[in-house]
Each structure stands twice: as structure tokens, then as C-alpha cells.
Amino acid sequence: MFNFLWGVLFVAVNFALFLACYRLFGKNGLYMWIAAATVLANIQVVKTIEMFGIVMTLGNTIYATIYLTTDLLNEKYGEKEAKKAVWFGFFTMIMSLVIMQMVLVFKPAPDDLAHDSLQTIFGMVPRIVLGSLCAYFVSQFLDVRIFSRLKKAYPGRGQLWIRNNGSTGISQLVDTLVFCSIAFAGEYPWDVWWEIAITTYVLKFVISVASTPVIYMARSFKFKEEQ
Template structure:
């Protein structure tokens, strides 16, 4: 019960900080959030929690806000800006991966106490790294594309929930299947693989659906340089 209640509060804090970031820094704040979210998601994913007997990894909440961010960029500033943000996030992931792998290969000093912990957090196996990069690249660009198509089919301001949930629901399914396949097929039996994939996707979708009021609120923000 504690993890469930704490998790609900955790989701609310993530959404609140997202809104604060956008309110304070405008469009630049959204790019900042993309960079921070990609880094934090890959750090949090190494921690597992259990809610009502279901084991899951952290990182899904902050990762879901990346879709929220690109959808908001697409809604207010257009597909080109959303694609730019996806490339920014991909570069952030790749840059942090390369730098931290080099950091791990430095020979630690005699009094160093951080090497083992850094290896646990950043020493991800190649399959997980490749799976994460591929899933992000494909699903994020797919999300931008679907959102733009839905924007044409459902252009009303009141239909933002269709654009947001429709694009995110499909792209997160692709994200989950790509990552789970690359990272876990062959390591777990099929029944375990399906359980991981299904629970991961359901959690991501629930969090994304909960973000619907957030994107409506964020869209209403006005900035002097955008009028």
C-alpha cells in the first residue's frame, strides 16, 4: 500500500515539476525537460519496486513525460519542433552513455568508494542499452507522426485528448515491444517476457492517460514572446 500511495504522489510531483519548468522557461523549458527526463529515466530504471505482487522498474513515470513533452510541442509549436526535441533527447541519451562508459574505465583511486555504485547504475548490459536507444528512437518519432496525423483528423481544441492518448498509446506499445524484445527475449521464458511487457505497457499507458489534464493546462500557458 505504501508504494502505491507514494507512487501516486511521485507521479503528481513529476507532473507538477513539468508544469513549473514550462511555466518558468517556456519552450526552452520543454527541451530542458526532455534532456533531464532521458537521463533520469535511465538511472531510475535500475531500481525495481513491487506493488500488490507486481514487480516493476522505476523510470516509467519520468519516461512517460517525454511523450507529454513532445505532444505539447507538437500541439503548440508544430511537428518540426517536436522532431527537434526527439533528436535532442536521443543525443542526450547517446552522449551520457558514451561519457559514463568512459568514466567507468578510469582506474579508481585507492580511497575511491563510488566505482562499484557507478558500475551498478551506468554499467548497463549492451542489450539493454541498444534496446533503450532503439525503442526511444522509433517510438518517439512514431508518436510525433501519429500526433500530427490525428491533429488533421481531429483538429478541434477540445479533441486534444484524442491526439494525446491516441499517439501515446500506440507509440508506447511499440516502445515496450522493441525494448522488451531486444533486452529480454532469450533471457526469460515467454510467459515471463509477456508479463514484463504487459505490466510495463499498462503502467506507462495509465500514467500517460493521467497526464491528459496536464497537457490541457500546459497548453493554456501564455508567453509574451509567443503572442
């Protein structure tokens, strides 16, 4: 029960900080959030927790806000800006991966305290790294495309929830299947593989649905330089 209650607070804090980032820094804040979220998601995923008897990884909350960010960019600034944000996040993932792998190659000093911890966090299994990169690249561009299509089919301001949840629901399913296939196929029995995939997707989608009021709030923000 503690993890559930703390998890609710954790989700609320993530959303509040997202809104603050956009309110304070405008569109540039959204690109900043994408960069921070991609790095933090890959750090948090190393930690596992148990909730209602189900073991899950952290990182799903902050990762879900990436979809929230690109959908908001698509809604207010257009598909081109949303795609730019996806490339921004992808470059951030590559940059942090390359730099931190080089950091791990350095031989630590005899009294060093950080190397083992950094190895645990950033010494990722190649299949997991490849799965994360492929899943991000495919699902994020898919999310942008679907959102744009839904924007044409359901253009009403009150229909934002359809555009947001529709695009995110499909793209996160693809994200989960791509990641789990590359990272875990053959590593676990199929029943375990499906359990990992289903629980991961359900958690991501629930968080995304919970973010619906957040994207409505963020859309209402107005900035002098954009008027």
C-alpha cells in the first residue's frame, strides 16, 4: 500500500513539474523536458518495485510524459515541432549513452566510491539499450503521425482527449512490443514475457489517461511572445 500511495504522489509531482516547466519556459521548456525525461527514464528503469504483488520497473511515469509533451507540441505548434522534439530526445539518448559508456572505461582510483554504482546504472545490457532506442524511435514518430491524423478527424477543442489518448494508446502498445521483443524475447518463457509486456503497457496507459487533464491545462497557457 505504501508504494501505491507514494506512486500516486510521484505521478502528481511529475505532472506538476511538467506544467511548471512549460509555464516558466514556454515551448523551449517542452524541449528541455524531453531531454531530461529521456535521461531520467533510462536511469529509473534500473530500479524495480512491487505493487499489489506485481514487480515492475520505475521509469514508466516520466517516460509517459514524453508522449504528453509531443502531443502538446503537436496540438499547439504543429506536427513539425513535435517531430523536432522526437529527434531532440533521440539525440539526447544517444549522447548520454555514448558519454556514459566512455566514462565507465576509465579505471577508477583505489578510493573511488562511484564506479560500481555508475556501472549498475549505466552498464546496460546491449539488447536492452537497442530495444530502448528502437522502441523510442518507432513509437514516438508513430504517436506524432497518429495524433496528426486524429487532429484532422476530431478537430474540436473538446476532442483533445481523443487525440491524446488515441495516439498514445496505440503508440505505447507498439513501444512495449518493440522493446520487450528486442530486450526479452528468448530470455524468458513466453508466459513470463507476456506478463512483462502486459503489465508494462497497462501501467503506461493508465498514467497516460491520468495525464489528460494535464494536457488540457497546459494547452490553456498563453505566452506573450506567441500572441
